Amino acid sequence: MEIASKYNPAEVESKWYEYWIKNNLFHSEPDEREPYTIVIPPPNVTGVLHMGHMLNNTIQDVLVRRARMQGKNACWVPGTDHASIATEAKVVNKLAVEGIKKSDLTREEFLEHAWDWTREHGGIILQQLKKLGASCDWDRTAFTMDDIRSESVLKVFCDLYDKGLIYRGVRMVNWDPKALTALSDEEVIHKEVNGKLYYLRYMIEGDDEGRYAVVATTRPETIMGDTAMCIHPDDPKNAFLKGKKVIVPLVNRAIPVIEDEYVDIEFGTGCLKVTPAHDVNDYMLGEKYNLPSIDIFNPDGTLNENGGRYAGMDRFDVRKQIEKDLGEAGLIEKTEPYTNKVGFSERTDEAIEPKLSMQWFLKMEDLAKPAAEAVENDTIRFFPEKYKNTYRHWMENIKDWCISRQLWWGHQIPAYFLPKGGYVVAMSKEEAFAKAKQQVDYEITIDDLKQDEDVLDTWFSSWLWPISVFNGINEPDNKEINYYYPTNDLVTAPEIIFFWVARMIMAGYEYRKEPCFRNVYFTGIVRDKLGRKMSKSLGNSPDPIELMEKYGADGVRMGMLLTSPAGNDLPFDESMCEQGRNFNNKIWNAFRLVKGWEVDNNTSQPESSKIAVEWFQSKLSETITELEDLFSKYRLSEALMLLYKLFWDEFSSWYLEIVKPAYQQPIDSVTYEATLSFFDDLLRLLHPFMPFITEELWQALYNREEGESLMISFQPDAGDINKDLLSDFEDVKHIISGIRTIRLDKNIPNKEELELDIAGIHTDSFNSIISKMCNLTSIKQVSEKQAGSAGFLVGTTEYSVPLSESIDTEAELQKLEAELSYTEGFLKSVEKKLSNEKFVQNAKPEVVENERKKQADAESKITLIKENIASIYKK
RNA sequence: GAAUCGUUAGCUCAGCUGGUUCAGAGCGCUGCCUUGACAGGGCAGAGGUCACUGGUUCGAAUCCAGUACGGUUCACCA
Numbered sequence: 004m005e006i007a008s009k010y011n012p013a014e015v016e017s018k019w020y021e022y023w024i025k026n027n028l029f030h031s032e033p034d035e036r037e038p039y040t041i042v043i044p045p046p047n048v049t050g051v052l053h054m055g056h057m058l059n060n061t062i063q064d065v066l067v068r069r070a071r072m073q074g075k076n077a078c079w080v081p082g083t084d085h086a087s088i089a090t091e092a093k094v095v096n097k098l099a100v101e102g103i104k105k106s107d108l109t110r111e112e113f114l115e116h117a118w119d120w121t122r123e124h125g126g127i128i129l130q131q132l133k134k135l136g137a138s139c140d141w142d143r144t145a146f147t148m149d150d151i152r153s154e155s156v157l158k159v160f161c162d163l164y165d166k167g168l169i170y171r172g173v174r175m176v177n178w179d180p181k182a183l184t185a186l187s188d189e190e191v192i193h194k195e196v197n198g199k200l201y202y203l204r205y206m207i208e209g210d211d212e213g214r215y216a217v218v219a220t221t222r223p224e225t226i227m228g229d230t231a232m233c234i235h236p237d238d239p240k241n242a243f244l245k246g247k248k249v250i251v252p253l254v255n256r257a258i259p260v261i262e263d264e265y266v267d268i269e270f271g272t273g274c275l276k277v278t279p280a281h282d283v284n285d286y287m288l289g290e291k292y293n294l295p296s297i298d299i300f301n302p303d304g305t306l307n308e309n310g311g312r313y314a315g316m317d318r319f320d321v322r323k324q325i326e327k328d329l330g331e332a333g334l335i336e337k338t339e340p341y342t343n344k345v346g347f348s349e350r351t352d353e354a355i356e357p358k359l360s361m362q363w364f365l366k367m368e369d370l371a372k373p374a375a376e377a378v379e380n381d382t383i384r385f386f387p388e389k390y391k392n393t394y395r396h397w398m399e400n401i402k403d404w405c406i407s408r409q410l411w412w413g414h415q416i417p418a419y420f421l422p423k424g425g426y427v428v429a430m431s432k433e434e435a436f437a438k439a440k441q442q443v444d445y446e447i448t449i450d451d452l453k454q455d456e457d458v459l460d461t462w463f464s465s466w467l468w469p470i471s472v473f474n475g476i477n478e479p480d481n482k483e484i485n486y487y488y489p490t491n492d493l494v495t496a497p498e499i500i501f502f503w504v505a506r507m508i509m510a511g512y513e514y515r516k517e518p519c520f521r522n523v524y525f526t527g528i529v530r531d532k533l534g535r536k537m538s539k540s541l542g543n544s545p546d547p548i549e550l551m552e553k554y555g556a557d558g559v560r561m562g563m564l565l566t567s568p569a570g571n572d573l574p575f576d577e578s579m580c581e582q583g584r585n586f587n588n589k590i591w592n593a594f595r596l597v598k599g600w601e602v603d604n605n606t607s608q609p610e611s612s613k614i615a616v617e618w619f620q621s622k623l624s625e626t627i628t629e630l631e632d633l634f635s636k637y638r639l640s641e642a643l644m645l646l647y648k649l650f651w652d653e654f655s656s657w658y659l660e661i662v663k664p665a666y667q668q669p670i671d672s673v674t675y676e677a678t679l680s681f682f683d684d685l686l687r688l689l690h691p692f693m694p695f696i697t698e699e700l701w702q703a704l705y706n707r708e709e710g711e712s713l714m715i716s717f718q719p720d721a722g723d724i725n726k727d728l729l730s731d732f733e734d735v736k737h738i739i740s741g742i743r744t745i746r747l748d749k750n751i752p753n754k755e756e757l758e759l760d761i762a763g764i765h766t767d768s769f770n771s772i773i774s775k776m777c778n779l780t781s782i783k784q785v786s787e788k789q790a791g792s793a794g795f796l797v798g799t800t801e802y803s804v805p806l807s808e809s810i811d812t813e814a815e816l817q818k819l820e821a822e823l824s825y826t827e828g829f830l831k832s833v834e835k836k837l838s839n840e841k842f843v844q845n846a847k848p849e850v851v852e853n854e855r856k857k858q859a860d861a862e863s864k865i866t867l868i869k870e871n872i873a874s875i876y877k878k
Numbered sequence: 879g880a881a882u883c884g885u886u887a888g889c890u891c892a893g894c895u896g897g898u899u900c901a902g903a904g905c906g907c908u909g910c911c912u913u914g915a916c917a918g919g920g921c922a923g924a925g926g927u928c929a930c931u932g933g934u935u936c937g938a939a940u941c942c943a944g945u946a947c948g949g950u951u952c953a954c955c956a
Contacts, residue, residue, distance in 0.1 A: 284954045585918045596915035841936035
């Protein structure tokens with residue numbers, strides 16, 4: 004049988020993915036087994052796969068595949084998110100290209116376009132996940148705006164409204180002048196901006212001496228909205244302003260000077276201009292002192308009629324113009340460079356405008372309580388744990404959630420306004436009508452009801468995801484939700500801990516009285532070599548699909564996992580995928596070797612093979628035990644590395660080399676069967692990490708029936724671990740390495756046979772292995788090392804190889820001297836410790852005992868080295 | 879500004895309740911190796927005052943305090 008010397012992933016991957024699908028192996032139905040559930044963090048429906056998705060979904064797939072192979076009923080629910088703002092922006096852009104303005108369309112027409120767009124681009128990302136090998140239950144694919152999820156969202160809205168947790172009111176909100184919508188606090192990113200601090204003169208009204216106050220502000224364009232000036236009551240330098248009125252420059256409006264301790268005397272001049280409509284703090288002052296509020300902005304960030312001569316201009320242009328105008332009017336004292344933090348929209352990167360507007364809010368305090376506790380007491384565990392702090396801090400300072408958005412793409416708020424004021428909240432217009440009739444004392448028709456134009460924040464649907472994917476909101480007692488919920492693990496990015504994770508936990512307790520998941524694995528950020536976050540705009544992100552074509556999905560999966568402990572950023576480098584690909588190739592070639600052997604039932608098993616089988620059995624068991632521990636701590640990269648070394652070093656470099664028959668010789672059947680069985684176990688262990696190549700080889704290892712698959716077989720169990728055998732074998736490796744080093748040093752080809760002399764304690768049972776691996780003709784005990792031989796120490800036993808050629812005594816001496824001085828130094832430090840009475844008294848007995856042993860070992864080693872040196876001199 | 883996490887080999891990271899798993903792993907690097915699974919490979923090597931300064935202790939990479947430098951999150955100083 005001819006098998007290519009290089010593994011070619013492309014055809015293998017699609018073949019097995021189709022096979023898994025065809026045999027319905029990803030699908031899960033409730034049964035008597037223990038469930039294992041993961042819900043996917045739904046990617047944006049019109050998004051494409053990026054490196055962050057690759058990392059995230061690889062981890063989920065590893066967890067799901069492993070759980071499935073542990074006999075659990077594993078269910079990974081896929082789906083997508085309608086991503087209100089992001090998608091709407093994309094559709095608006097697309098229409099703009101076609102010369103259509105959103106404002107020219109009706110809501111229905113716009114939504115038509117949005118659905119078209121969704122149908123066209125939606126689900127691409129899910130197809131890409133299939134390339135990665137994701138074992139999602141595709142029959143369960145959900146969308147945050149499909150019927151079940153939409154109904155769930157409305158239901159929850161109505162329910163929370165009925166409970167009095169949702170309210171409507173005019174509040175200062177974060178306004179995005181580009182997307183033309185309000186945002187929640189979490190959607191605002193504060194960035195440092197280099198600007199100026201403007202010192203403006205406000206003349207005192209009716210002051211004969213022409214005195215004035217100086218106000219320091221970063222936003223001179225908002226002066227038209229000023230309705231007061233504020234000073235600190237105890238500020239001596241501004242005391243002369245008390246009770247006066249000052250004139251707002253340019254608009255010549257008189258405003259009162261108020262006093263409040265909120266003002267920082269030290270900052271600027273100690274005078275604060277108060278613009279209640281455009282600053283959160285000024286708004287609070289306005290409330291406190293009952294100040295009028297003058298809104299000077301249009302929704303798009305241009306000035307409205309209150310902006311006087313600046314009406315119609317953009318806010319940033321006004322800032323420049325006003326600086327000029329005020330300067331000319333002699334009303335600018337000075338300007339100085341100033342750095343401050345400005346909020347920007349997460350989605351549009353537009354500077355946020357604090358704006359008073361009517362919005363819907365959700366009260367968070369009561370919802371937060373059980374959610375905070377659950378993480379605090381580890382009912383829900385975070386990996387890494389440090390995010391508990393972040394979470395706690397947010398939960399303790401939680402504010403009400405602004406859930407309305409002035410967009411069309413999303414779940415329209417189920418509130419219906421009544422003709423003479425007021426509104427009713429209901430699941431449908433019909434229901435609303437019924438309610439309305441009861442509520443009002445005048446005649447109305449259903450057409451008199453007008454539904455609120457706004458939609459809900461995207462996260463208002465995502466926070467129900469673990470419940471809504473099993474229809475647990477609409478039918479709270481259905482079989483599926485009762486079986487699959489609570490889910491087990493959530494894999495997501497720390498950036499959305501507040502947006503999503505925290506809120507899901509809240510919804511979980513509110514609607515199921517149970518945690519929505521048990522463990523949260525936070526992935527890091529995928530960065531490029533320069534440490535920059537990979538992003539579309541920087542263009543520094545490789546295309547995941549191209550990567551998979553180049554290195555194979557298994558190779559890329561491995562590359563992503565090799566160096567990414569939970570919570571750590573991943574400095575991505577293609578060389579890691581290369582390492583992954585190389586490992587695939589190693590497995591492939593090991594398989595070629597084993598499958599290429601000719602088996603002879605009449606050959607008896609050599610001693611060396613018999614021991615190797617026993618040893619590897621123990622090694623395997625040991626690794627399985629360690630693996631379980633690592634998985635329990637979600638240390639996936641370490642788990643993978645452990646398997647990497649098991650396969651490459653222990654299995655390929657040691658085990659296979661030992662049992663490998665001589666060239667063109669057959670192998671005995673006992674060893675052969677054992678080797679196949681080991682291979683089978685190794686493939687099972689590796690499968691969650693690299694599903695494709697393992698399935699390919701597992702199918703080829705034995706004759707499998709149609710429908711059989713590695714992915715639904717079981718993880719191997721750990722057997723007995725013979726610790727003595729394992730540790731003896733480590734010595735054997737050292738002996739073999741020692742001999743190899745001698746060959747290298749002395750330039751002795753492998754073909755040339757050697758002898759091995761041993762002075763000291765040695766277990767003979769491994770001689771067959773040493774002999775085979777080193778091409779030895781004899782291994783014998785000697786009282787001391789022969790002259791003219793090269794040696795090394797393993798423990799306190801001296802191994803030496805007699806050499807026919809004369810050896811370089813000078814070099815030999817140097818080596819021995821170096822070892823002697825090292826060992827003597829070592830002995831000295833041990834002796835120092837032991838002669839310290841306090842150490843002997845205070846340290847644990849076993850520690851002291853250990854030091855004594857070290858002392859004895861070092862002493863005998865020194866004696867041995869000295870003898871060797873002496874023997875060289877004798878000669 | 880506050881909170882929090884971190885600093886160990888060229889790179890990415892392990893190192894649990896102080897003492898032989900204490901100075902480790904993978905990659906990279908250096909040398910040698912052409913027939914026999916694999917050069918996408920084999921074998922053997924070199925590489926670190928564990929950021930710094932004090933302290934606790936018989937004993938510190940490990941515990942404590944401070945400093946420096948990074949990261950993350952939060953914050954209304956105009």
